[in-house]
Structure formats: structure tokens, C-alpha cells
Amino acid sequence: MAHESFEDAEVAALMNRHFINIKVDREERPDLDQIYQLAYQMLAQRGGGWPLTMFITPDQVPFFCGTYFPKQPRYQMPGFLDVLPRVAEFYASHKDEINAKNAKMFDAPPSSVAAATALSLAPLDAAARDLAGQFDRVWGGFGGAPKFPRPS
Numbered sequence: 001m002a003h004e005s006f007e008d009a010e011v012a013a014l015m016n017r018h019f020i021n022i023k024v025d026r027e028e029r030p031d032l033d034q035i036y037q038l039a040y041q042m043l044a045q046r047g048g049g050w051p052l053t054m055f056i057t058p059d060q061v062p063f064f065c066g067t068y069f070p071k072q073p074r075y076q077m078p079g080f081l082d083v084l085p086r087v088a089e090f091y092a093s094h095k096d097e098i099n100a101k102n103a104k105m106f107d108a109p110p111s112s113v114a115a116a117t118a119l120s121l122a123p124l125d126a127a128a129r130d131l132a133g134q135f136d137r138v139w140g141g142f143g144g145a146p147k148f149p150r151p152s
Helices: 002-006 009-018 030-044 080-093 095-107 111-117 122-134
Strands: 053-056 062-066
Touching: 002 009, 009 080, 030 053, 030 062, 053 080, 062 080, 062 095, 080 095
Parallel strands: none
Antiparallel strands: 053 062
């Protein structure tokens, strides 16, 4: 979709007319990717994937999503040029319905959401122990060269 749609002037104009567009790199922000993949699973009732297209309300609650949308309809999938105005129109004419459904979703999260959001200090404690054992007390930093952090 990056080359097929996001770099296309026609698609960009349509996206910018109706939406505030934010591209999230899953390698740079795995935390956000996990949130939106889980939202996709809840909304679509199936496993997610990439690219992930997520439409969210101004208060950051997802209401429509999909994985790959070709620019034009093909492979029994709607085209992105068709999806964008339909989502914009649906949001404009069904805001109350969307907000009501979103409120219900947060009132009673499915057990998978509750399990995914349960926090424990055990991983942080284990990481602290591992890092303490790798710290170079003479030259500083962790382990051998190079001493600067690497991207995750």
C-alpha cells in the first residue's frame, strides 16, 4: 500500500480531504502496533496483519479497520479510493452510533483484552537483573563494543 496508494497523488488528496493521517511504523512503535492489532481483532473478529489501516475517532477510539486495500477494487476486495469516502460519510452520519458502540466496548472488555492488559513487574525485574549482569563497570555501557544502544 505504501507505493500503490500512499505515494499516489489521487489517494493522498482523498485521504487529506477527509482524515488526519498518521503512519505508525510497527518496528519503531511495537506498543502502538500491539494496541491496534488487538483493536483490529476485536472489530474484525479475526487475526490482523500488515499493512493495517485503522480509522479512529478524534478521541482515539477505533471504529473501522482493514488490512490491505488495493487502490482499485480487485481480488474481491474494495478499493481504497472507494473505502475512504464511504468511511468518512459513515462517520459523519453515524457518530452517535459509533460512540455508543465504543462505550459498550470499553464497559465490558473481552477476556482477551483483560489478559493482554494485565501488568506484572516480573518481566521488568528480570530485565533489570540481566542488564545489571551485562554492565561494564570499568568502561561503562553494556557488554563489549559498540557501547551505544541499538534499535529494537
